[in-house]
Each structure stands twice: as structure tokens, then as C-alpha cells.
Amino acid sequence: MAWTDFQLTVTTPLFNDDDPTVGLRVSSVRGAMRFWFRALAGTVYGSSVPALARAEQKVFGSTEGASPVRLRLTCQPTARAMIKAGEPAAFLAGVPSEDHEPGKWVAYLLGQGHAAKRRPGWVTTRPHTRPGHRFTLKVGFSGDPAVDSLVLASLWLACAYGGFGARTRKGFGNVRLTYKGGPLPEGPWREHVPDSPEFDHYQELDHLPVDGPLKICADLLTGLVPIPESADGPRGAPQPILGVGNTSATLADFAEDSWEAVAAETGERYRRFRASVAHRSPDPGYKPPIKTPEYETVIHGTDDRFSLGALGLPVNYKGGAKVTAYKEGRDELRRASPLWFRFVENEEEGTWGLFSFAFHNPFLPADQDLSIRLTGKRVENKNVYITDEDVHERTRAWMESIRGPVS
Known part of the structure; x- marks a missing residue:
């Protein structure tokens, strides 16, 4: 088999929680690629989850059969590149x-x-891998142009917007993708070299687009699995998907000379964004003395609209109070944040910036057995609710906040 080599350069600390003894596992790479494949395929199959699942299985395999595309990782980090x-x-x-x-x-x-x-x-x-370490990802393509092009589209998306390992939504595990050599599949990636985009790409975005080679790859999906007549378009998709109306994005108007400094600025802004009111005590034991509005209105109040939860569940409070989702009143469900951070380098200016984006898919599946509850020993246990509009409003407000001075 002829292998095609790609270099993955770590740009922010990479936490491989699947196996802390190595820097990165193929399963972690493949898992991220699957997420971004679904985000692309959802623009074609919409609410038809079974059709999307069949397409994903043809590209990445299933329990009944392996993927026709092989992945290998070499150049795992030595002790010098790993922090214990x-x-x-x-x-x-x-x-x-x-x-x-x-x-x-x-x-x-x-x-x-x-x-x-x-x-x-x-x-x-x-443990984590230091920024600067370089893995080599070896890809053995299947020979099917549609399958191979979609695999490469998924890898490009994971490296352009996402990452590998843990905490990728908060800007960690980012990598830069560089094509090093070997055969590329027939199709758009021979004309568009699949390297990670430069800084000006992020400057131009107000959403995550499906254009250029991604659009060509999306069109190849119907050759794998036809669109069912029951599909009702991208807006009916339950999972995160790309495109106008399904995502929003912006590049922050602040820049620093390192990703660490941008991350520090982002962390402070995000804390102040979530905790936007002054604490009743001027010295609550932590700095700055601020808290979330919902702490008074919902946790220790009578309001039942918990819009803060639109940024992810569960939300835990001091004293053991917790807001999270439940299925059939028993099994706890996590809701990952729809908001993502990525620290991007402007090599021409020698600076770094924050690129932030959000998915606007439904907050929770339309399931009558799902509920969101506040629980705790010192609070009134009660049902609360979070709407899809909360997701839109909170993510929109965040993007507006990073285009202005910190409050």
C-alpha cells in the first residue's frame, strides 16, 4: 500500500485523555474526523440521521466492518515533548x-x-504534549475517490477548526496540517492542497462555510447514500452542522504575541461574560468578586429559565448545587458547549488571535423523556428550562463582546 504523509504540528497543549502514556492515538484522530464528517454530511442529509449514519459507516467503518481508509501515527513524542x-x-x-x-x-x-x-x-x-511537537499521520487511501476525498475533508476540518484530545472546544489540542508527500485522491484535493488555512482565512469568516473543496466533497455524498425523500434540509438536523444559519463565527479584535497571552485574555473575558454581576460580598474568597446572574435568580431564586446552561451542562455551584439534563429522570446527560475557541497565528505580524465560532443546532433532542433539573441540599430542587434561543443569544452576545474592550 502506498502511504500519504501529513505532518501534524501541535500549536496548543494536546491532552490525550484516551491514553496518557502516548501523545496521540489514531482513535482520537479518527473520532475528531467523524465529528467533522457529520458536520459536513448534515448539510446534505439534514434530519435523516439513518442516511447520515450509513454514509459515515461507508467512510469510517463500523462494528461490522473496518474503514476502507487506513490511518497510522508515527513520531510519537519523547519524554522531552511530554509534560507529566x-x-x-x-x-x-x-x-x-x-x-x-x-x-x-x-x-x-x-x-x-x-x-x-x-x-x-x-x-x-x-499529561500533555508540548506545542511544537510534530506527529506524522500516514493515510492509506482506499482508491474510491468519493470516500478518500471525504476522509481528507474531515481531516482538514478537524485541523482547521477543531483539534484532537481533550478541551478542544476551549482552544487546546489544536494542530496545523501540512501535506508532505504521497498520492492524493482524485478530486478537489489535487487542486486545493489540504494544508491548514492561513490567518486571513479566519479574518474573512462570519460562519463556517461549505465552499471550495468542501462543497465538492459534500456533493460526493449522494453517490454513497442517496438523500431520502423524507429529509427536510439542513435546518432540521439535530447534530452540529456547517453552513450559513447553522453556525456563526468571528475573529476577536485583540491580538497578543503568544497563544498563551491570547488564552489568558480569552479566559478572563469568558469568566466575566458568564459571571456578569457583582458578588454581594466585596471579598467572597476569590477574585474578581463576580458571579453569574442565575446564581441569584434561579439557584437561590424563583426563576426557572436557566439560560447560562446554553453554554454547556452540567453547571456546578459551590455548596453542591447542580443543573444538568436527565433522561427519564434518572440518567444524567452532558451537553457540550456549542461555543468553540481556537487560537490562530498571524505569521506575518508575529501575533496570535482568537477565532471563535458556535453551532446553532437544537440544544437538546426533541424527546419527552428529557428534563433539566436543579438539584442540591441547600436549594429548592426544581425543573428549569433552556431554549434554542438561549443558545443563539448567548453565543451572539459572546461574539459581540470579543469585538470590544473587556468590561
Whole structure:
């Protein structure tokens, strides 16, 4: 088999939670590619989930048969390129913040599961690959132009907008894709070299488009699985999909000289965006003394509209209060944030910026057995609700906020 080589250059710390003993697994790469394949295929199949699933199986395989395209990873990082859990990480040190705690706002983006406060600063609690490391992804194409072009479209999307490993929605696990050599499939990727886009690509976007080679690849889907007569177009799709009306995007108007500094600025802005009101106590034990409006109106109030949850569930509060979704009143469901961050480099200017985008698919599936509840020992346990309009309003407000000075 002839292999085609692509270089994956890590640009932000990559947390491979599937297996912390190596930098990256093929399963992690393939899983991200599947997500972006569905985002592209949804523009064709709309609400017809079975048709989309059949197309995905033809490209990526299923439990009944392997994918016709093979993937291999080489150049796994050595100890020098890996940071162990509990070790100081350069990106959590030396980043200025309001209260001079190095790395505080970058750690905020990482979350408690991946960062922790240790004297005198912050550490990561899970191993990760340093930015700058280069993997080689070897692809053995199937010989089917449609399948191979769609695999490459999925890889390009994962590297252009997403990432690999954990916390990709918050800007971690980003990689730059570079074609190094080997046969490319017949179709659009021979004319459009599948390298990651440059900075000006992100400057021009107000949504995630389906154009150029992506449009050609989307048109190839019907040759794999015809569109069912019952399909009602992209707006009926339950999952995240690309395109106008289904996504929104913007490039922030601030720039810094490193991704760490952009991440720190983003973390502080995002905290202030979520927690937009002053705390009743001027010294609640943390800085800045701010809280989410819903803490008063919903958690300790009578309101039942929990719009903050549109940015992801569950939401946990001090004292054990929690808002999350349940199926049939028992099984907890997670709702990943529809909002994504990506730190992009402007090589000409020697600076970095924040590219942020959001998906506008339904917040939760239309299922009568689903509910969203507030629970806790010190609060009134009750049903609350989150609307699709909350998703639109919150993500729109975020994008407007990063095009102006921090409040």
C-alpha cells in the first residue's frame, strides 16, 4: 500500500485523555474526523440521521466492518515533548493576570479536571504534549475517490477548526496540517492542497462555510447514500452542522504575541461574560468578586429559565448545587458547549488571535423523556428550562463582546 504523509504540528497543549502514556492515538484522530464528517454530511442529509449514519459507516467503518481508509501515527513524542501530570507547564507560568497569579485564566479555560492550584502557581493534572511537537499521520487511501476525498475533508476540518484530545472546544489540542508527500485522491484535493488555512482565512469568516473543496466533497455524498425523500434540509438536523444559519463565527479584535497571552485574555473575558454581576460580598474568597446572574435568580431564586446552561451542562455551584439534563429522570446527560475557541497565528505580524465560532443546532433532542433539573441540599430542587434561543443569544452576545474592550 502506498502511504500519504501529513505532518501534524501541535500549536496548543494536546491532552490525550484516551491514553496518557502516548501523545496521540489514531482513535482520537479518527473520532475528531467523524465529528467533522457529520458536520459536513448534515448539510446534505439534514434530519435523516439513518442516511447520515450509513454514509459515515461507508467512510469510517463500523462494528461490522473496518474503514476502507487506513490511518497510522508515527513520531510519537519523547519524554522531552511530554509534560507529566503535576509538573509545572510553561503555558501556566508567566502569563500576567489581574491579580498577578500566573496562568490563572489559562487554567480557567482548562477547567478543574486538567489544571489545579499549587504553590506558587498552577500545574496541569493530566499529561500533555508540548506545542511544537510534530506527529506524522500516514493515510492509506482506499482508491474510491468519493470516500478518500471525504476522509481528507474531515481531516482538514478537524485541523482547521477543531483539534484532537481533550478541551478542544476551549482552544487546546489544536494542530496545523501540512501535506508532505504521497498520492492524493482524485478530486478537489489535487487542486486545493489540504494544508491548514492561513490567518486571513479566519479574518474573512462570519460562519463556517461549505465552499471550495468542501462543497465538492459534500456533493460526493449522494453517490454513497442517496438523500431520502423524507429529509427536510439542513435546518432540521439535530447534530452540529456547517453552513450559513447553522453556525456563526468571528475573529476577536485583540491580538497578543503568544497563544498563551491570547488564552489568558480569552479566559478572563469568558469568566466575566458568564459571571456578569457583582458578588454581594466585596471579598467572597476569590477574585474578581463576580458571579453569574442565575446564581441569584434561579439557584437561590424563583426563576426557572436557566439560560447560562446554553453554554454547556452540567453547571456546578459551590455548596453542591447542580443543573444538568436527565433522561427519564434518572440518567444524567452532558451537553457540550456549542461555543468553540481556537487560537490562530498571524505569521506575518508575529501575533496570535482568537477565532471563535458556535453551532446553532437544537440544544437538546426533541424527546419527552428529557428534563433539566436543579438539584442540591441547600436549594429548592426544581425543573428549569433552556431554549434554542438561549443558545443563539448567548453565543451572539459572546461574539459581540470579543469585538470590544473587556468590561
